[in-house]
Amino acid sequence: MAHAGHHDDHAHGPRKGIARWLTTTNHKDIGTMYLVFSLLMFLVGGAFAFVVRAELFQPGLQLVNPAFFNQMTTMHALVMVFGAVMPATVGLANWMIPLQIGAPDMALPRMNLFSFWLLAFAFLLLLSTFLMPGGAPASGWTLYPPLVLQTGEAFPLAIFAIHLMGASSIMGAINVIVTIVNMRAPGMTLLKMPLFTWSWLITAYLLIAVMPVFAGAVTMLLTDYFFQTSFFNAAGGGDPVLYQHVFWFFGHPEVYIMILPAFGIVSEVISTFSRKPIFGYEAMVYAIASIAFLSFIVWAHHMFTVGMPLSGQMFFMLATMLIAVPTGVKIFNWTATLWRGSITFEPPMLFALAFLFLFTIGGFSGLMLAIVPVDFQYHDTYFVVAHFHYVLVPGSVFALMAAVYYWLPKWTGHMYDMRLAKLHFWLSAIFVNVLFFPQHFLGLAGMPRRIPDYAAQFADWNMVSSIGAFGFGLSQLLFVWLIVKCARGGERATAGVWEYQHGLEWTVPSPAPYHTFDKAPEVR
Amino acid sequence: MTIANRFMKRSVVAGAGAMLAALPARADWSLINMSEGVSVLSREIYDMHMIMFWICTAIAVVTFGAMILAMIRFRKSRGAVADHKLLHNARLEAAWTIVPVIILIAMAIPSVEKLVRIEDTSGSGLTVKVTGHQWYWQYEYLGTDVTFYSRLARSSDFARQKGSGIDPRSVENYLLEVDNPLVIPTGVKVRLLLTANDVIHAWWVPDFGMKRDAVPGFINEMWISVDEDKPGTYRGQCAELCGADHGFMPVVVEAKPEAEFAAWLLNQKKVATSVAATE
Numbered sequence: 001m002a003h004a005g006h007h008d009d010h011a012h013g014p015r016k017g018i019a020r021w022l023t024t025t026n027h028k029d030i031g032t033m034y035l036v037f038s039l040l041m042f043l044v045g046g047a048f049a050f051v052v053r054a055e056l057f058q059p060g061l062q063l064v065n066p067a068f069f070n071q072m073t074t075m076h077a078l079v080m081v082f083g084a085v086m087p088a089t090v091g092l093a094n095w096m097i098p099l100q101i102g103a104p105d106m107a108l109p110r111m112n113l114f115s116f117w118l119l120a121f122a123f124l125l126l127l128s129t130f131l132m133p134g135g136a137p138a139s140g141w142t143l144y145p146p147l148v149l150q151t152g153e154a155f156p157l158a159i160f161a162i163h164l165m166g167a168s169s170i171m172g173a174i175n176v177i178v179t180i181v182n183m184r185a186p187g188m189t190l191l192k193m194p195l196f197t198w199s200w201l202i203t204a205y206l207l208i209a210v211m212p213v214f215a216g217a218v219t220m221l222l223t224d225y226f227f228q229t230s231f232f233n234a235a236g237g238g239d240p241v242l243y244q245h246v247f248w249f250f251g252h253p254e255v256y257i258m259i260l261p262a263f264g265i266v267s268e269v270i271s272t273f274s275r276k277p278i279f280g281y282e283a284m285v286y287a288i289a290s291i292a293f294l295s296f297i298v299w300a301h302h303m304f305t306v307g308m309p310l311s312g313q314m315f316f317m318l319a320t321m322l323i324a325v326p327t328g329v330k331i332f333n334w335t336a337t338l339w340r341g342s343i344t345f346e347p348p349m350l351f352a353l354a355f356l357f358l359f360t361i362g363g364f365s366g367l368m369l370a371i372v373p374v375d376f377q378y379h380d381t382y383f384v385v386a387h388f389h390y391v392l393v394p395g396s397v398f399a400l401m402a403a404v405y406y407w408l409p410k411w412t413g414h415m416y417d418m419r420l421a422k423l424h425f426w427l428s429a430i431f432v433n434v435l436f437f438p439q440h441f442l443g444l445a446g447m448p449r450r451i452p453d454y455a456a457q458f459a460d461w462n463m464v465s466s467i468g469a470f471g472f473g474l475s476q477l478l479f480v481w482l483i484v485k486c487a488r489g490g491e492r493a494t495a496g497v498w499e500y501q502h503g504l505e506w507t508v509p510s511p512a513p514y515h516t517f518d519k520a521p522e523v524r
Numbered sequence: 525m526t527i528a529n530r531f532m533k534r535s536v537v538a539g540a541g542a543m544l545a546a547l548p549a550r551a552d553w554s555l556i557n558m559s560e561g562v563s564v565l566s567r568e569i570y571d572m573h574m575i576m577f578w579i580c581t582a583i584a585v586v587t588f589g590a591m592i593l594a595m596i597r598f599r600k601s602r603g604a605v606a607d608h609k610l611l612h613n614a615r616l617e618a619a620w621t622i623v624p625v626i627i628l629i630a631m632a633i634p635s636v637e638k639l640v641r642i643e644d645t646s647g648s649g650l651t652v653k654v655t656g657h658q659w660y661w662q663y664e665y666l667g668t669d670v671t672f673y674s675r676l677a678r679s680s681d682f683a684r685q686k687g688s689g690i691d692p693r694s695v696e697n698y699l700l701e702v703d704n705p706l707v708i709p710t711g712v713k714v715r716l717l718l719t720a721n722d723v724i725h726a727w728w729v730p731d732f733g734m735k736r737d738a739v740p741g742f743i744n745e746m747w748i749s750v751d752e753d754k755p756g757t758y759r760g761q762c763a764e765l766c767g768a769d770h771g772f773m774p775v776v777v778e779a780k781p782e783a784e785f786a787a788w789l790l791n792q793k794k795v796a797t798s799v800a801a802t803e
Contacts, residue, residue: 059692234741275606307744338594340607364580441556446730451771
C-alpha cells in the first residue's frame with residue numbers, strides 16, 4: 001500500500017501524561033473530556049442547588065443573604081444548562097456518532113479540541129465572577145434587563161463567558177453536521193442512522209440557528225451597559241420586552257437542544273432492552289424534526305404575562321399546544337416498542353423507563369402551562385419550577401445517565417457494578433420525586449419562584465422538597481464512585497456488551513480501540 | 525436476596541415513610557391546589573385549571589396503564605419472546621396522532637373564550653395606577669390626589685433579617701403584610717394600569733386569578749372584580765425577579781363594600797388636600 005510509510009502515524013496510541021489531553025484530536029479523548037467536564041459541572045451546579053434548598057428548608061433567612069441567594073439560583077441554572085447538560089450531550093456525540101455511522105473520527109478534529117477548551121475557559125471565567133465586587137450575576141439565567149444591568153463587575157465577564165460558550169457550541173454543532181453528512185460508512189443512508197445520531201443532527205441545526213441569536217441579545221446588553229445604547233431602555237426609545245422576545249427565540253429551541261439527544265438515547269436503550277427494533281422508526285425521526293420546527297414558533301409562551309396583544313397570546317398558545325402531538329407520538333412509539341418485547345431491567349433501561357414516566361408528567365404540566373388563562377396563575381411560580389425540572393432532571397439528566405450506563409462498558413472495557421448502579425437508580429428515582437413533586441403544590445398554593453424566604457403556609461412542602469434535594473444530591477456521589485470504579489477495573493466487557501443490540505458501535509471491541517473504522521465498515 | 529437488594533428495598537420503604545411523615549397533619553386543599561379565588565376571573569381560571577388537570581389525569585391513566593401493562597406482561601423473566609414484526613401499524617399511528625389533535629381542540633376552545641373575557645378591560649368603575657419600585661408598590665387612584673406607597677410591614681421586615689432570632693411562624697402574615705394596603709370596592713370592575721420605575725416587577729394576588737408584569741416605560745392593563753359578598757383582605761407577592769428584595773415586596777388588597785370604600789376614599793382625599801395645604 002502506498003500509505004505504508006504513514007501507517008505508524010495512524011496506528012499510534014495516545015500520548016503519555018497530560019500532553020494527551022491538551023493536544024489530542026481524537027474524538028474519543030475529546031468525548032471523554034466533555035463528559036468528565038460535564039460531570040464536574042453537574043456537581044458544581046448541584047452544590048449551588050444545595051445552598052438554595054438548604055436556605056429554603058424552613059422560613060426565615062438562616063444561611064445566606066437574599067443577594068447571594070439570587071447568585072446561587074442564577075449560577076445553578078447557567079452551570080447546569082451550559083456546563084452540565086449541553087456538554088454531556090456533546091461528549092456523547094463525540095464518542096458515539098463516529099462509532100454509530102462507521103467514521104474514523106469527527107470531520108474537524110482540531111476545531112473539536114478548540115471548542116472543548118473554549119468551553120472550559122468560558123466556565124473558568126463565569127465561575128470567577130464570584131470573586132468580583134458585587135458577586136456573580138444574580139438576575140436569573142435569563143438575564144432580563146433592566147435588572148441584569150444592575151450587575152456589578154461580573155457583568156462583562158459573564159457576557160464574554162456566554163460568547164465563548166456560544167462559539168464553542170456552534171463549532172461543536174458544525175462538526176456534528178459535517179461528520180454526519182460526509183463521513184457515513186457506505187450503505188449508511190440517512191434513514192438507517194441510529195436515532196441518537198438522528199437526534200443530534202437535528203439538535204446541531206437548532207444550535208447553529210439560535211446560539212448567534214443569544215450572542216446578539218447579550219451583545220445588545222453589553223452596549224446598553226457600556227456604550228449608552230438603548231436597545232432595552234424605554235427612556236431612549238427601546239423596550240425591555242424586546243430582550244425577552246429575542247432571548248426566548250433562543251431559549252425555547254435551547255430547551256429542545258437539551259431534550260432531543262435525550263430522546264435519541266431513550267430510543268436506543270428501550271429498543272435494546274425490549275430486544276426489539278424501535279417501533280415506527282421513521283415516525284420517530286419526523287417527530288423530532290417537527291418538534292424542532294415548532295420550537296421556533298412558540299417562544300412567547302415564556303412571557304404570557306408581559307402584556308401581549310390578544311392575537312399574539314392566542315397564536316403562541318395554539319402553537320405551543322401543537323407540540324403535544326409529535327411528543328405524544330414519541331411517547332406512544334416508545335410504549336409500542338415495549339409492547340410484545342422481551343423486557344429486562346438493566347440500569348440503562350431503568351433510567352429510560354423512569355424517563356418515560358417522569359418526562360410525561362413534565363409534558364402534562366407543560367400542556368397546562370400552554371393554556372394562557374391558567375398560565376396567568378402558574379407563571380413565575382413553583383409550578384413552573386416543578387415543570388421544567390421534571391423535563392430536565394428525570395427527563396434529560398436521567399436519559400444522560402441511561403446513556404452512561406449503556407455505553408460505559410464500551411468506553412472503559414469493564415462492566416460496572418450492577419448492584420451499585422441499581423441502588424443509584426432507585427435512590428435517584430425516589431428522591432427526584434420527593435424533591436420536585438411537592439413543588440407543583442407550592443406553585444399552585446401561590447409561592448413565587450426565585451424567593452429566598454416564604455410565608456409560613458409554604459413551610460411543610462418546602463421542607464419535604466429540601467429533604468428530597470439532599471437525598472438526590474448525595475445519591476449522585478454513588479454515580480461518581482461507580483464511574484471511577486468502572487474506569488479502574490472490573491469484569492471484562494464483550495464487544496456486544498448487551499444481549500440484544502444493533503448498530504456499528506457494538507461491532508468494535510470493548511474498550512473501543514483508540515482508532516476505529518480506519519477502514520469503512522460494510523452496512524447492509 | 526443480596527445485601528444491596530435488601531438495602532434498596534429498605535431505602536424504598538424508608539423514603540415512602542419519610543414522605544408520609546412529612547405530609548401536613550391536616551388535609552388542606554389550599555396547600556396543594558390552586559385557590560378558587562374571589563372573582564369572576566379567578567373562578568374561570570380555576571375551572572380551566574381543573575379541566576386541564578382531569579384531562580391530563582385521564583390521559584395519564586391510559587398511557588401509564590399501557591406502559592405498566594407492557595412492563596408486566598412482556599418481561600423476559602416471564603418467558604416473553606420479542607415480536608420482531610411489530611414495527612409499524614399505520615392505523616394505530618394515525619389514531620394516536622389524530623386523537624390528541626381532537627383533545628387539543630377541545631381544550632383550546634374554552635381557553636380562547638376565557639382569554640377574550642380576561643383581556644377585556646372595558647367598562648371599569650375605578651382605575652388605579654400601580655407602579656413597581658425596588659422594593660415596594662405605589663398606588664395612585666386616577667382622577668384623585670390619592671396616592672401612597674405600600675411596603676413590607678415592619679414586623680416581617682425585622683423577622684426576615686438574617687440572624688434576627690425571631691421565629692417567622694410567630695409573626696402574623698409573615699412576608700404577606702404591608703403598611704398601606706391597596707383598598708378597592710367589591711362588586712366593581714377595577715382596572716389596574718401597571719408600570720415600574722426601575723426594573724420589571726409583576727403584580728399578583730392569587731385570589732384574583734391574574735398576574736401581570738409592570739414594565740418600566742410601558743403601561744400594562746388588567747382588571748379585577750371582587751365578588752360583592754366577599755369583602756376581606758387578600759394577599760399576594762411580586763412575581764417577577766426584581767433584585768435582592770424580590771421576595772419582600774408583598775401585595776395586600778383590602779376589598780371593602782362600595783359604601784365603605786367611598787367613605788375611605790373621601791377620607792383619603794381630605795388627607796391628601798390637607799397635606800397639600802401644609803406644604
